[in-house]
Amino acid sequence: MIDIVVLNRNLRLHDNAALYYGSLNSNYIVIHLYDENYWEANGRSARQLKFSYDCLQELDDNLKTIGSKINIFEGSFDDLKKWIKTNLNDYFIHINHCTDIDYFRKGFEKFKQDFGDRLKVYDDFGLQLTNFDRDTWSKNWNHIMHSNLIDAPKVNKNTAETNLINFNEHKNKIKSKFTYLEHIQIGGTSVAKELLESFLNERCENYRVKMSSPSLSENSCSRLSPHFTYGSISIRQVYQKLNDSLPKLENKKDLYSFKKRLYWHCHFVQKLHTEPELEFNSMHRMCDSLRTEHNKEIVEKWIKGETGFPFLDACMKFLNKHGWINFRMRAMIMSFASYNMWQPWQKTSPLLAELFTDYEPGIHISQVQMQSGVTGINLPRIYSVPKQSMDQDPNSEWTKNILPQLDNFEPKFIHNAELNGAYIPQIVDLKTSAKFARDKIWGIRKSKEFKEEAKRVYLKHGSRRKRNVKTN
Numbered sequence: 001m002i003d004i005v006v007l008n009r010n011l012r013l014h015d016n017a018a019l020y021y022g023s024l025n026s027n028y029i030v031i032h033l034y035d036e037n038y039w040e041a042n043g044r045s046a047r048q049l050k051f052s053y054d055c056l057q058e059l060d061d062n063l064k065t066i067g068s069k070i071n072i073f074e075g076s077f078d079d080l081k082k083w084i085k086t087n088l089n090d091y092f093i094h095i096n097h098c099t100d101i102d103y104f105r106k107g108f109e110k111f112k113q114d115f116g117d118r119l120k121v122y123d124d125f126g127l128q129l130t131n132f133d134r135d136t137w138s139k140n141w142n143h144i145m146h147s148n149l150i151d152a153p154k155v156n157k158n159t160a161e162t163n164l165i166n167f168n169e170h171k172n173k174i175k176s177k178f179t180y181l182e183h184i185q186i187g188g189t190s191v192a193k194e195l196l197e198s199f200l201n202e203r204c205e206n207y208r209v210k211m212s213s214p215s216l217s218e219n220s221c222s223r224l225s226p227h228f229t230y231g232s233i234s235i236r237q238v239y240q241k242l243n244d245s246l247p248k249l250e251n252k253k254d255l256y257s258f259k260k261r262l263y264w265h266c267h268f269v270q271k272l273h274t275e276p277e278l279e280f281n282s283m284h285r286m287c288d289s290l291r292t293e294h295n296k297e298i299v300e301k302w303i304k305g306e307t308g309f310p311f312l313d314a315c316m317k318f319l320n321k322h323g324w325i326n327f328r329m330r331a332m333i334m335s336f337a338s339y340n341m342w343q344p345w346q347k348t349s350p351l352l353a354e355l356f357t358d359y360e361p362g363i364h365i366s367q368v369q370m371q372s373g374v375t376g377i378n379l380p381r382i383y384s385v386p387k388q389s390m391d392q393d394p395n396s397e398w399t400k401n402i403l404p405q406l407d408n409f410e411p412k413f414i415h416n417a418e419l420n421g422a423y424i425p426q427i428v429d430l431k432t433s434a435k436f437a438r439d440k441i442w443g444i445r446k447s448k449e450f451k452e453e454a455k456r457v458y459l460k461h462g463s464r465r466k467r468n469v470k471t472n
């Protein structure tokens with residue numbers, strides 16, 4: 001019998017359940033799917049593909065040292081099913097769970113059903129595949145984080161060749177897609193480990209303050225997000241390294257804050273796993289009727305950073321170039337689209353996701369909904385672009401660096417976007433659009449039905465963290 005390990009977004013050697021258990025008989029093949037349609041689906045993009053290929057490259061190199069390698073299957077889950085059934089007789093499939101967009105989920109669910117008891121799905125990071133009960137979720141999460149890390153896979157003694165393509169040959173075929181992406185983060189386990197070391201030992205100083213500044217956060221945030229998304233390091237590896245190091249480290253408060261976010265990561269992904277419809281529907285169903293008119297023209301200006309508000313435009317241009325921006329700026333960008341532009345989040349969310357190298361649907365979709373006021377369980381917050389500009393870039397140096405045409409303006413004119421025709425026109429009026437949004441949102445929140453539906457959302461998705469999780 002041969003073991004087949006199918007890797008999705010878990011591209012690391014250690015603490016990888018499917019890879020380890022699939023290797024125990026020392027007779028296995030490792031397969032990664034390249035499905036062109038997936039990379040063109042809701043929110044996916046070439047920058048994410050590039051990052052995942054950096055991770056695959058390192059994993060392929062590591063696997064070669066133990067007699068194994070990455071085989072690429074070009075096609076969908078359904079095509080892979082046919083290939084397995086045609087080419088192999090006696091086999092068992094090992095696969096890690098992955099919470100992803102609808103396109104992936106449908107293919108994955110069908111694949112699991114088709115193979116039935118010839119396939120095992122393993123949990124990945126802090127997600128709980130069958131426990132949808134939020135009352136016990138945090139406790140279970142702590143347990144997962146403290147359980148033993150899984151060893152590296154065993155040496156592979158299987159020498160039989162398949163007609164699958166090896167990784168380097170396949171990469172050469174598609175690498176032209178990556179040529180314009182030199183500013184995005186680099187993937188791979190060794191980079192993830194270096195980032196973790198430098199964050200714990202130096203960069204985390206004043207993390208809690210610096211994380212919101214667009215200029216300081218580039219260095220002061222961990223920058224691990226795409227590594228978690230593509231699994232070049234596991235959340236449990238990071239959690240345990242952090243716990244082991246904490247007693248020796250300074251900046252404890254900053255690190256507790258970081259630890260809390262590891263929990264949030266899983267907490268948000270769990271929402272999409274529990275309710276996959278959230279990819280298309282608002283968590284609070286009454287909110288789907290709020291915004292119905294889609295204005296393609298202003299959405300296009302927003303995504304390119306041509307709104308007429310310098311600080312917001314600088315954030316968008318930075319994100320377009322680097323594939324990353326900090327949490328607060330993401331929240332402001334989204335709040336502007338959903339409140340000031342009053343656009344349905346379903347139209348803006350995938351465009352924003354395409355720009356993120358770290359696009360993690362569970363986090364992205366939940367955060368988009370939070371910043372659009374459609375969850376029912378979070379208080380709506382309309383970010384003021386002038387206030388963020390003043391607070392986070394008081395001297396406008398960062399903004400001017402990205403928009404050098406504003407070099408001669410004093411910061412107060414840049415914050416308030418009062419540039420007397422020297423900059424592009426504004427796509428909305430900030431004050432009237434914010435008032436319109438506030439009236440609409442608070443109008444709908446008053447009703448009894450709204451409150452009842454909000455209770456349902458809380459029971460299904462609300463964090464009970466205060467009671468159950470030790471974050472320090």
Ligand SMILES: Cc1cc2nc3c(=O)[nH]c(=O)nc-3n(C[C@H](O)[C@H](O)[C@H](O)COP(=O)(O)OP(=O)(O)OC[C@H]3O[C@@H](n4cnc5c(N)ncnc54)[C@H](O)[C@@H]3O)c2cc1C
Pocket residue numbers: 211221222223224225226228229258261262264265266268325326327328330331334356358359360361363364365367368371
């Ligand atoms: C509209 C919007 C969309 C977002 N989309 C994504 C996304 O697609 N992928 C993604 O990883 N994060 C997303 N975030 C959350 C957050 O902005 C990023 O996780 C963070 O900026 C990544 O940088 P970092 O790794 O340096 O974070 P750090 O501050 O170093 O945090 C460490 C880790 O904690 C987790 N984390 C941090 N903040 C949050 C949060 N608010 N919610 C959940 N987990 C968090 C991430 O895994 C992150 O890597 C989004 C936030 C908003 C407002």
